[in-house]
Amino acid sequence: MPFTATEFPGLFIFEPVVLKDDRGYFFESYNEQTFQQQGILTRFIQDNQSFSRYGVIRGLHYQVEPHPQAKLIRVLQGKILDVALDIRKGSPTYGRFMSVELSADNKRQFLIPRGFAHGFSVLSDTAEVSYKCDGLYDKSSEGGIRFDDPQLNIDWQLPPDKAIVSSKDLALPVFAVCRNNFKL
Numbered sequence: 001m002p003f004t005a006t007e008f009p010g011l012f013i014f015e016p017v018v019l020k021d022d023r024g025y026f027f028e029s030y031n032e033q034t035f036q037q038q039g040i041l042t043r044f045i046q047d048n049q050s051f052s053r054y055g056v057i058r059g060l061h062y063q064v065e066p067h068p069q070a071k072l073i074r075v076l077q078g079k080i081l082d083v084a085l086d087i088r089k090g091s092p093t094y095g096r097f098m099s100v101e102l103s104a105d106n107k108r109q110f111l112i113p114r115g116f117a118h119g120f121s122v123l124s125d126t127a128e129v130s131y132k133c134d135g136l137y138d139k140s141s142e143g144g145i146r147f148d149d150p151q152l153n154i155d156w157q158l159p160p161d162k163a164i165v166s167s168k169d170l171a172l173p174v175f176a177v178c179r180n181n182f183k184l
Helices: 032-037
Strands: 003-005 012-014 019-021 024-026 046-053 057-063 071-077 079-086 097-103 109-112 116-122 126-133 142-144
Touching (some): 071 097, 071 116, 079 109, 097 109
Antiparallel strands (some): 012 109, 057 142, 071 109
């Protein structure tokens, strides 16, 4: 199976089988049956896509109950550092994060279950990111955590003076006081 389990319950890296020849390549970026065979029963119902330039940091974002979202993240062009922070109270990895480099070249995907905050930084000149969600966007359920929370100490692999962060994300609270109703 093309899945790598992580030490975080429910958090997987998916590396699809890429078939290459002199014409180029082909791969299945998602197959529900393949995921179900791994025990992943997530049903995706919304796709999102973003384009960003070098230095952009988006996140850390999530939606609380009753409208949480699991996400399957991939990069169509460029390279990012993708970050998932476990905010599920009672989880053995609560308050810890995992980061993974996703790129158009490595074709890795990051499966982030409900109960994780998500963000990424753009490491290439530009990056186009696509992700599937298992829940619809709901503004009233938005939650977030500051990207530079000193308690988390996330290395976004960018010089601090090159970070580009939205005013909305700069106004997010730190982890210790974030809006969170997730339990494992």
